[in-house]
Structure formats: structure tokens, C-alpha cells
Amino acid sequence: MKIFISADMEGISGVATNQQLKTNSEYQRFRKLMTADVNAAIEGAFNGGATEVVVADGHGNMSNILIEDLDPRARLVSGSNRVMCQLEGLDDTFDGIMFVGHHGREGGSDVTVISHTLAGICINEMKINGKVVGETEMNTLVAGAFGVPSIFISGDDAYVREVKETLPDVEAAVTKRAVDRFAAELLHPEVARAEIRSKAEAAVKKIKTFKPMTFEGPVTFDIELKGPQQAKMTTTLPTVELTGPKNIRFTCGDIVTAYKHMWGCAIIAMTATNGVLGSVNA
Template identity: 45%
Template sequence: MKDRARLSPVLALLSLGLLPGLAAAQTPFKLYISADMEGVAGVVSDQQLHPTGFEYGRFREFMTAEVNTVIDAAFAAGVIEIVVSDSHGNGQNLLIEKFPKKVSVIRSWPRPLMMMEGIDDSFAGAILLGYHTSTHNEHGVRAHTLSSARLADVRINDKQVGEGEISAAIAGHFGVPVIMVSGDDQLVKELQGTLGNVEGAVVKWAVGFHSARTLTPAEANDVLRASTERALGRIKSFKPYKVATPVRFDIRFKSYRQADMLSYLPIVERLDSHTIRYTAKDMPTASKFVEFAVTYEADMDP
């Protein structure tokens, strides 16, 4: 960790009263970080993403370091509390002993708010770290939405979405804006197309589903630090991403079987052989259903 006794450029400007937007942030000034792994610098395949992969142990370190870089920049800018969601795979990837005090971590599954569990209206902003493009995107490293094995398409109110839009919509329900996203160039392009002027930290450039030109971890952390400082420096310029209610959530499965079984529920409409629709009063309600739909297994005995 950097020496916090040295003022960052953001904190120096804040101390001089030159960043009124940051000074006017919500009190207490809290930050939420949702951390995925596919968008971490260097990640290109299962070998980095799953515990059985020969590089997984190293890349847990790199993922943790990227989160810690953002944490360090945020504390230097005046944030007083941070919640981190370990949002990849089994939800037990981050090395929590490496985090400083005033950081709490959401781990494992299932969670009512999925990748945004723990967020509420007390946060000034949210950062989506290490995210990836959606399942309908033709580009991007490890492009998928929620489940690469099960889902072929996900839509909110007829708009195709990825995990970034879903997370942003959950945050938006609580009035919290996404202020920064990080991942490959295609992820940043995708989310800026939806969220507008959100700060984007590109740490690699997609070549294919399992290939990329990537920054080194050290340079990626420089990019993340600078992006975090810029985002916090103009935090009042961001607006929450809100979707119209009631929320129509359409899920297209790769197999017809899940659609067939879920259609037995009276709250579910079957649109075709592979697709179901659930209509919810708001995003938290929709999130609970989606978590059930993609997580439940018939053999979930104790």
C-alpha cells in the first residue's frame, strides 16, 4: 500500500476547496466496489479463473492488488468506508487479509443482490472492477452474462444487457451512480455506451474470447489509480442508471430444460422454447429471482 500521509492530487485539490463536487458527496462518504475477475489484466482463460487452473493462485494475487489499488486511491481521496463484493466464480477469490481496515468484503453465494450485495443509498458511488462484456457482444475476453454455461441472452425491458448493466441498475435503484468501470477495451466501450460519461480503465485489448494484448499488472494498477482519482474528482457529474418499472427480465437459456421447469411457476411467462420472462416491481426483486434462476440445482441438499 502507498503511504497515505502523502496527499494524492485529488485530496490536495479537495483540501484547497477546488473540488466542491467531491466535498458535497453523501455523508458518510462511502464507496462500493464490485470485483469480477475476467477483466483483470492478464486474464484470458480458465487457467486464471478457476481454482483448478495452473495460474489461478497468481491471479488471485493480481485481482486483490487491483482492488487494493482502487481502495488506496479512494482512501487518499477522502473515502471513509469501502464495501467490496467478491463477485467472481465461487465468490471466494480475494485475499481478504491483504485489505486495510475500514474495508468489508461480501463473499460466496447466493446473494439477493447478486454482484451488488450490500449496496444501499448510503454510498456515494460504485466501481465495477474487472468486468467483462455481455453474452450478446461479439467481442471481448470471456464475454458472457451471469453464466457462460447456461445463458444465451439476458434482457431488461427488451434491452440486451450484461453484468455491468445489471449491476448498474441495482445500484441505480438505490440512487447510487457507477463512477468507474475497468476491464478490456470492449467492456469499457459497452458500458460507456449505456452509462454515458462513466470513467473507463482499459487494462487490456481483446483479440478474441480467449486472447488479449494486456498491460502488465504494475502498469494496469497505474491506470486504475489514475482512473479512480479522476472518477472521484468529478463524482457529482455521474447520474444513477435507472430502469423503468415494473422491470421485465427476459432470460434465454442454452438448454430448453430450465425454461421448461421455470415456466411451471405462475410468476413466470414462457416466451419460447428457451426463453422465460419475469416481471418484477423493481430491480432488487428482479435480482432475487434471477439469482434463483441461475443458481438453483435440484441436488442442493445439505
């Protein structure tokens, strides 16, 4: 039985502020904590009956997890040049997907710790076929196209409530109580990891009860960006329509193609934030 883990950092045990996730001395501590939470999920997955686990590091530069400290039974997708973004490595041979250390969406109704949608620098809101989505809901739809159900999530309490509106049966480990976007009431990491381990194990044991989320037909993304310079530059792609100063729309035939297209637009928008060639030695 193969399990895919998409790992993010904001919902990891111990994380309460953005500074902890940047490249400084604090960040080195939090890379260890991230790796430990992921290890708890891997252990739970194997205890529940998994025979193979692949982890995709999905935060920031996508190379946060310390491979030397990772459970040696798992393989790690690391590095950011990925066509499939947080789901690189996922295919139809997997039986379930877990989201470890994830977070609520930008502008969600509840305060969640370091809430954002995929790229805080450029995305205000993302809709798929008219429905506002966060990263977990979007990734769930993409995984569904491969026949892979979402079985487990971990993060703060508000994130868990948000995801359960869409996935009421997903197994969830709460790692902290969200107090503010940049404050949390933290569980001790050992306590949170015990919860991650047991809920991940429970999810794999009942994996047959989960159904992949699928839908037919074309997929339209409506994305509100943070700045007009970001939106405008995405129209270099002939598929993108400007629907407002900061709003773009595109339609693809299926969710996997649309996800890659969305990621392409996000890459352009991030690069366009301060001028596309401002930080490149072209």
C-alpha cells in the same frame, strides 16, 4: 463518502484465459492479481476522498479475493449464498459504485475476454424491458434504485466500449486489449494498476457529476437460456412464463425485486443443467 466495489475476475490485469480462473495452481496466482487490482481501486477511492469502501467479490464462487492481502481500510463481502448476488451489501448510504475486473456480455458485438452474462453455463442473453444488457448495465440499474451512480469500470478495451454506449461519462481503466474470447494483449499489472488507481481517484473526485440511472414502473426480464432443461425448471416459479424452448419471461414491480428474481431463476437454471439433484446429497 462511501464507495461500493463490485469485483469480478475476467477483466483483471493479466487474465487472458478461462483456465486461469479455475481452481488450480494458476488460479492461486490470479486470486493475488485480482486482490491487487481491487487494492488499486480502493487506494484511488480513498485518495479521491472516500472514507469507507465495501468490496463485494462477484466472480465464480464469490470467494476469490484474499482478505489477508486486501487494503485494511476496506471490508469484504465474500461467499456465494447471497440474495443480492454481485451487489450484496449495497444500500442507499453509498455515494458511488465501481466495477473492477468486469467483462463484456455474452454475444456482444465486439470480441471481449471471457465474455458472458452472469452465468456462462446457463445464460445466452438477458433483456431488461426489451434492451439487451450485460452485468454492468444491469447492476447499474439496480444501484440506481438505491440512488447510487456507476462511476468507474475496469476491464478489457471492448468491455469499456460496450459499457460506454450506456454510460458515456463513466471513468474507465483499460487493463488489456481483447484479441479473442480467450486471448488478450496484456498490460503489465503494475501499469494497469496505476491506471486503475488514477481513474478511480478521478471518479471519486468528480462524483457529484454522476447521476444514478433510474426508471419508473414495472420491470420485465426476457432471458434466453442455453438449454431447454434450464428454462423449463424455472417455471417451478409461478411468476415465470416460457416464451420459447429456451426463453423465459417474468415481470416485477421494481428493479431490485426483479434482480433477485432473475438471480433465483439463474440459480435454478444452473442447478438444472445436469439434473437438479445430480450433484446434491439430498
